[in-house]
Amino acid sequence: MIDTIVNALVGLLGEDWRAGLEYITNGKHMAWYASFKFTLIAAVAGAFFAVIFGLLGAAAKQSKFAPLRWIGSFYVNIVRGVPDVLFFIFFPLAFEQTVEYFFSRARCTAEEIANNAGSWPPCDAAQWYLSGNDYLILACVSLGLVYGAFAANVIHGAMISVPKGQLEAAQAYGFTEKQVFWRFKVRQMWVYALPGLSNVWMLLLKATSLLSLLQIADIVLWADRLGAPNYLARAGLVHPDWRWKYYLALFIFYIIMAMISERVFRALQNRASRGMVTVN
Amino acid sequence: MDWLLDNAFVQDIITLARPATFNLYFALISIPLGFPFAMLLALGKNSGNRLISWLSRAYIYAFRGSPLFIQFFMFYSFALSLNRTLWKPMGIDDIVLHPLFLGPLVLVLNTSAYAAEIFYGALKTVPKGEIEAARAMGMSKWQEFWSVTWPNTIRLAWPAYTNEVVFLFHATVLVYFTLPVINEQKDLMNKAGELFEKDYNVFLHFSVAALYFIVISMMIFFVFGLVHKYLTRHLKKEETPKFRFNPKYMR
Known part of the structure; x- marks a missing residue:
């Protein structure tokens, strides 16, 4: 398949392009292109988790039960007050250690734990080995947790902007409080939340570049590998340090993604505000 | 006193005090340099000259639309590739490739794009009446800018700019994730990571690092709140409701 595309392009551009085209379609480059899926999966799954955590956080923030309100405010303020990178690294490690703690309770003997004080895990049996895919899931959840806090703030604000009259009308029709919350407040608030959520999505999209910090072979890691000075004993210096070219490609990739997202959110906003009186 | 110093939490606070100064250094250098550059970009975006306006727009869009993490890698590897032809012969390779120089440079480029967007938004919302009043008074373009447009822009942009400064401070974390760490010049995340690798106590070390970030x-x-108060000192204060203790634990 790829060969035919390459041949077609060579026919179009001339022979001079053949070497270049063959170079950027070799095995390593194909692995780089394939690794874009991690970024896209992390962005979509992260956004999914962020909306869920955002809804939960916003619901907690306006709960009738004070401790739940405190938890909601604590979550939103702490996560937003700390750099996303810190949380992004902290959460998977903390999660792994918590699981390993329960493993060690079940699998390690008391002696082993006493002997291994000050190091982790307490015994080899408690070690939890994570595969690349497990790290990807953890990364998605931690992206969701971090940007869920931002989303919670946006959703909380949007819920407040839902006209009171609509909720009162629902109550007057005999809906229970839970029904009013889920069927009216949550359904009506999207119009007000969309501009803020689009900002959160942009932040999340940019944060997907951090996947390599969690040992995922993502686009950044591949760009670094491919661009590093390439010396082969057989062929001599294949190319000098080309990393900036690969990073420039990623730079442009993210800008294009931002442009596409902007378009999509504009369309969503238009759709969500059908039938509403809007300014502009 | 000794029991206090023996406490692991207190020890962590002491160990991380020096690394925190690196984060502070990056922020304190980048903020004053980014501020005028951002203002210029905002004015450029607002300019009537189409070329200047387009260039400023493109710059702001590019730097806001891509991750800082990639920008750091891009500028560092670009500087590296120019090393042999440019920096080495000029004898400034030690300075140019040093994270204490390159870090603030990229941070300035990045933060000025974000701040420019904020300033541009404020420029657009400067009260029309005040500008008309300035013209009616016979002020020149320059006077109009310095005594009406600029003060209003800063005042309107200040709350959002405060947020951007805090985000910039958070972004200083990325410097040493992308640029080489030289000797003991470690920032909060590096040091917390190093302490973590010694005893695997993730909850303690990262919490203390987080505490530093929250406090700063x-x-x-x-x-910035004090500055905002100063900037709006002539405006009518909103009536602040008196605080009364009236807890509602169950609404």
Whole structure:
């Protein structure tokens, strides 16, 4: 398949392009292109988790039960007050250690734990080995947790902007409080939340570049590998340090993604505000 | 006193005090340099000259639309590739490739794009009446800018700019994730990571690092809040409701 595309392009551009085209379609480059899926999966799954955590956080923030309100405010303020990178690294490690703690309770003997004080895990049996895919899931959840806090703030604000009259009308029709919350407040608030959520999505999209910090072979890691000075004993210096070219490609990739997202959110906003009186 | 110093939490606070100064250094260099550059970009975006306006727009869009993490890698590897032809012969390779120089440089480029967007938004919302009043008074373009447009822009942009400064402070974390760490010049995340690798106590070390970030962020909010108060001192204060203790644990 790829060969035919390459041949077609060579026919179009001339022979001079053949070497270049063959170079950027070799095995390593194909692995780089394939690794874009991690970024896209992390962005979509992260956004999914962020909306869920955002809804939960916003619901907690306006709960009738004070401790739940405190938890909601604590979550939103702490996560937003700390750099996303810190949380992004902290959460998977903390999660792994918590699981390993329960493993060690079940699998390690008391002696082993006493002997291994000050190091982790307490015994080899408690070690939890994570595969690349497990790290990807953890990364998605931690992206969701971090940007869920931002989303919670946006959703909380949007819920407040839902006209009171609509909720009162629902109550007057005999809906229970839970029904009013889920069927009216949550359904009506999207119009007000969309501009803020689009900002959160942009932040999340940019944060997907951090996947390599969690040992995922993502686009950044591949760009670094491919661009590093390439010396082969057989062929001599294949190319000098080309990393900036690969990073420039990623730079442009993210800008294009931002442009596409902007378009999509504009369309969503238009759709969500059908039938509403809007300014502009 | 010894029991206090033996406490692992207190020890962590002491160990991380020096690394925190590196984060502070990056922020303190980048903020004053980014501010005028951002203002220029905002004016450029607002300019009537189509070329200047387009260039400023493109710059702001590019730097806001791509991750800082990639920008750091891009500029560092670009500087590296120019090393042999440019920096080495000029004898400035030690300075140019040093994270204490390159870090603030990229941070300035990045933060000025974000701040420019904020300033541009404020420029657009400067009260029309005040500009008309300035013209009616016979002010020149320059006078109009300095005595009406600029003060209003800063005042309107200040709360959002405060947020951007806090985000910039948070972004200083990325410097040493992308640029080489030289000797003991470690910032909060590096040091916390190093301490973590010694005893695997993730909850303690990262919490202390987080505490530093939260406390410094709050200090930034406090100082910028004072400036905001100063900027709006002539405006009518909103009636602040008197605080009364009336807890509603169950609403």
